[in-house]
Structure formats: C-alpha cells, structure tokens
Amino acid sequence: MSPTALQTEPAARAPAWRGRLLPFVLFGLLAVAPPLAGQGGGYVLTLLEQVMIFAIAAVGLDLIVGFGGLVSFGHAAFIGLGAYAAGILAFHGLGDTALALPAAILLSASFAAATGLICLRTRGVYFIMITLAFGQMAFFTASSLAPYGGDDGLTLRLSSRRSASISSAARRSRRASAASCAARKRTRRA
Numbered sequence: 203m204s205p206t207a208l209q210t211e212p213a214a215r216a217p218a219w220r221g222r223l224l225p226f227v228l229f230g231l232l233a234v235a236p237p238l239a240g241q242g243g244g245y246v247l248t249l250l251e252q253v254m255i256f257a258i259a260a261v262g263l264d265l266i267v268g269f270g271g272l273v274s275f276g277h278a279a280f281i282g283l284g285a286y287a288a289g290i291l292a293f294h295g296l297g298d299t300a301l302a303l304p305a306a307i308l309l310s311a312s313f314a315a316a317t318g319l320i321c322l323r324t325r326g327v328y329f330i331m332i333t334l335a336f337g338q339m340a341f342f343t344a345s346s347l348a349p350y351g352g353d354d355g356l357t358l359r360l361s362s363r364r365s366a367s368i369s370s371a372a373r374r375s376r377r378a379s380a381a382s383c384a385a386r387k388r389t390r391r392a
Contacts, residue, residue: 276335276336278337279337280310
C-alpha cells in the first residue's frame with residue numbers, strides 16, 4: 203500500500219451562506235404563519251401565539267444563561283408580570299393590543315431594572331438564590347391579588363355574545379361526547 207492511499211481527504215464544508223440563511227427562512231415562515239393559521243380556525247392561531255411567546259422567553263433565557271453565564275431561576279417572573287399587566291387591563295375592558303403590549307413591556311422592564319440593580323451585584327450561588335427569591339415574590343404577589351382571582355389565577359369576564367357562543371360550543375361538545383359514549387356501549391354489547 204502506498205502512503206497516499208492511507209491519507210483521507212478532509213470532509214467538504216457546507217457553504218457559509220447556509221448558516222446565515224436559516225434565520226431568514228424561519229422568520230419568513232413565522233411571518234406567513236398567522237395569515238395561514240387564520241384560515242384554519244382560532245386554535246392554530248392561539249397555538250402559534252403561545253409558541254412565539256415561549257420562543258421569546260427561551261431566547262431571553264439563552265441570552266442570560268448562554269452568553270452571560272448566569273443561571274436565573276426567576277426568569278418566568280418577567281413573562282408572568284407582562285401577562286398579568288395585559289390580563290388586568292383586559293379585566294377592566296381595556297384589552298386592546300395597542301395598550302396592553304406597551305403596558306406589559308413597561309411593567310416587565312421596570313421590574314427587570316429594579317431587580318437587576320440588586321441581582322447583578324451578586325455572583326455564583328448568590329445570584330441564583332436572589333433571582334429565585336424575586337421570582338417567588340412575584341409569584342406570591344400575583345397569587346394574593348384577590349380581585350383578579352388570587353390563587354385560582356386571572357379570570358376574565360366574557361361578553362354576552364362570546365359567552366353564548368362558548369356555551370353553545372360546550373353543549374355541542376357534550377352532545378358529541380354523549381353520542382360517542384352511547385356508541386361505545388352499543389359496540390360492547392354487540
């Protein structure tokens with residue numbers, strides 16, 4: 203055997219543009235998803251909204267843990283505060299996105315600035331424990347808001363038109379469930 207036969211050629215690398223193209227493709231798909239999901243009903247759109255909200259939370263956690271090297275146990279407090287800000291506004295009849303979104307951002311950012319002044323002065327386990335403490339304080343504050351549901355969570359009053367459509371949908375669901383149970387009983391007997 204010749205020495206050149208034992209040498210292997212290095213694996214070919216993928217072009218650099220492929221790595222740069224992926225984020226644009228993903229953002230393009232996310233931009234096209236809501237209009238397409240609106241055609242399939244409210245469930246798909248609601249699911250996409252939740253996926254995007256959790257993706258934003260994951261990116262924020264990746265920034266603090268991955269790039270900053272800081273482990274945070276209170277990260278969910280910012281999402282919860284933003285959700286409660288929008289939910290409390292909706293509870294009072296101000297559910298417009300143009301009002302709820304800035305309010306959620308303002309409340310979360312002000313809480314982040316206040317807790318960040320204290321948390322960023324610590325390192326290591328102390329940082330972990332103080333973020334956990336602030337997260338628990340936010341949780342128990344939200345749990346003690348009795349006018350907005352307290353321990354049961356935020357409850358929203360539905361308009362009469364929407365509640366009528368929900369109750370009719372619930373009746374249809376109960377009828378379908380009862381018919382399904384009756385069909386199963388008939389097949390067992392046969």
